[in-house]
Amino acid sequence: MQPTPSTDATVHTLIIDTDPGADDVIALLFAMAAPERLRIEALTTVAGNVPLAKTSRNARLACEWAGRPEIPVYAGAERPLRRTPIYAANIHGKEGLTGVDVHEPAGPLADGHAVDYLVRTLRAAPEKSVTLAMLGPQTNLALALEQAPDIVRGLRELVLMAGAHFNGGNITPVAEFNVFADPHAAEAVLLKSGVPITMLPLDVTHKILTSDERVARLRGLGNRAGAIVADILDAYAPQEMKHYDMPGGPVHDATVTAYLLQPSLFKGRRIHVEVDSREGMGFGQTVADWYGSLHRTPNVNWIVDGDAQGFFDLLTEHIARLP
Ligand code: BDR
Ligand code: CA
Numbered sequence: 001m002q003p004t005p006s007t008d009a010t011v012h013t014l015i016i017d018t019d020p021g022a023d024d025v026i027a028l029l030f031a032m033a034a035p036e037r038l039r040i041e042a043l044t045t046v047a048g049n050v051p052l053a054k055t056s057r058n059a060r061l062a063c064e065w066a067g068r069p070e071i072p073v074y075a076g077a078e079r080p081l082r083r084t085p086i087y088a089a090n091i092h093g094k095e096g097l098t099g100v101d102v103h104e105p106a107g108p109l110a111d112g113h114a115v116d117y118l119v120r121t122l123r124a125a126p127e128k129s130v131t132l133a134m135l136g137p138q139t140n141l142a143l144a145l146e147q148a149p150d151i152v153r154g155l156r157e158l159v160l161m162a163g164a165h166f167n168g169g170n171i172t173p174v175a176e177f178n179v180f181a182d183p184h185a186a187e188a189v190l191l192k193s194g195v196p197i198t199m200l201p202l203d204v205t206h207k208i209l210t211s212d213e214r215v216a217r218l219r220g221l222g223n224r225a226g227a228i229v230a231d232i233l234d235a236y237a238p239q240e241m242k243h244y245d246m247p248g249g250p251v252h253d254a255t256v257t258a259y260l261l262q263p264s265l266f267k268g269r270r271i272h273v274e275v276d277s278r279e280g281m282g283f284g285q286t287v288a289d290w291y292g293s294l295h296r297t298p299n300v301n302w303i304v305d306g307d308a309q310g311f312f313d314l315l316t317e318h319i320a321r322l323p
Contacts, residue, residue: 006157008262012131013156014038015121017076017114018253019048019136019178020058022091022098022236026229026315027135027161027253028059032066033225033318037261041121041130042072044114048136048181049088050096052078055136058096060105065228067323069107076114077139080182088177091239099235100228118144118151125154133260134160134189135253137178142185145193155195159260161253162186163201163273163286166304172284176202180284183277190275190299198301199273200255201286204266208255208308209248210237217316225322229315251315258311259303261318265310268303272296 006012016031018024031038043063045056056075063071079085095102110117118140122130132141132155141158144151163186164176171177179186190197210233219230237249259266272289276282288302 006260006263008264012038012260013129014040014131014133014260015042015044015118016040016133017044017046017136017140018059019046019055020062021049021055021096021136021253022232023251023253024049024135025058025062025097026232026251027257028062029066029225029229029322030254030257030315030318031133031260032063032068032071033321034261040071042074042110042117044074044076044117044140046076046114046136046140047078047085048178049092050094051087052076054096056109057105058102060107060109061102063107064105065225065322072110074110074112074114074117077143080137080139081142081184083182083184086181097232099231114140115143115147119148122151122154123148127153128156130154131156131260132158133256134158134162135256137182138162138185138189139182142182142188145188152193152195157196157198158189158193159198159200159256161200161205161256163199163288165201165203165286165288165290165302167202167206169285170202172281174282175284176286179275179286183275183284187275187277190273197299198259198268198303200259200303203304204306205250205252205255206244206246208306208311209246209250211248214312218319221316221320223320223322225319229319254315255306255311258314262310262314265307265314266303267305268301270298271300271302272298273300273302
């Protein structure tokens with residue numbers, strides 16, 4: 001199935017599946033600041049950076065900080081399909097958020113499981129109408145597809161922060177965290193869903209980096225959201241810069257929001273991608289056939305490059321609209 005190409009003017013009916021996570025919260029604030037382009041139906045949460053109770057609380061906090069308490073948050077999978085759960089508290093802190101204090105948000109969780117919500121909503125949706133942004137391990141969608149394969153009918157496109165090829169991995173030499181945290185789920189989504197997929201792997205997120213000037217502009221906005229984003233980045237970026245010897249820190253998941261709003265900022269290629277889900281050194285690797293050596297049907301629009309200044313301009317412009 002060929003994707004209906006999204007443009008810089010596309011209005012998305014959107015569900016965001018997420019495991020907040022420092023960069024997830026920035027991606028969520030960014031998306032919630034664009035109601036004219038991104039009609040967010042719900043957030044669904046998954047265990048990933050930290051356990052589910054904390055990712056669900058942090059997603060509700062993001063709604064509160066964005067002044068969007070009406071967006072429902074459904075809690076989903078508490079653990080990956082088959083592998084032992086792993087978390088990334090070493091990067092995101094034990095509360096899943098660096099640089100800011102967390103509290104119990106006023107807004108409650110929505111009733112019901114995220115997987116049931118996905119099944120019910122995608123079944124009822126007009127054909128190819130819902131974009132699903134995925135910012136964490138892909139467990140919820142894999143479970144929904146297993147339960148109700150017919151839900152693909154309602155999906156327009158999946159846009160994932162996931163995977164690594166040219167860059168190498170960030171949790172093993174070859175694996176990126178979201179895929180490594182649940183490779184069996186990633187495999188189900190990539191190989192069985194048949195839905196148009198765009199992936200923003202480390203290949204691009206490690207090219208879109210913070211700088212003192214970029215963070216200062218966010219802080220200088222003078223609103224609460226600008227201070228939150230700047231505080232998160234000031235705490236999150238230095239550890240990444242040190243580990244990878246990079247001049248700035250990545251804002252991985254926020255590239256998904258930027259792609260939805262302005263795909264012309266990014267460059268990629270439709271290629272065939274598979275996931276290695278066998279135990280061993282390659283566990284969780286995305287095997288990306290960039291040169292078409294395998295002559296297999298492309299299943300992913302694999303993004304490798306992006307306009308870093310364009311990304312930070314778009315992010316800053318949107319964060320400025322929030323409380
Ligand atoms: C991804 O892993 C998580 O730690 C981040 O939130 C992002 O989704 C980057 O590899
Ligand atoms: Ca994430």
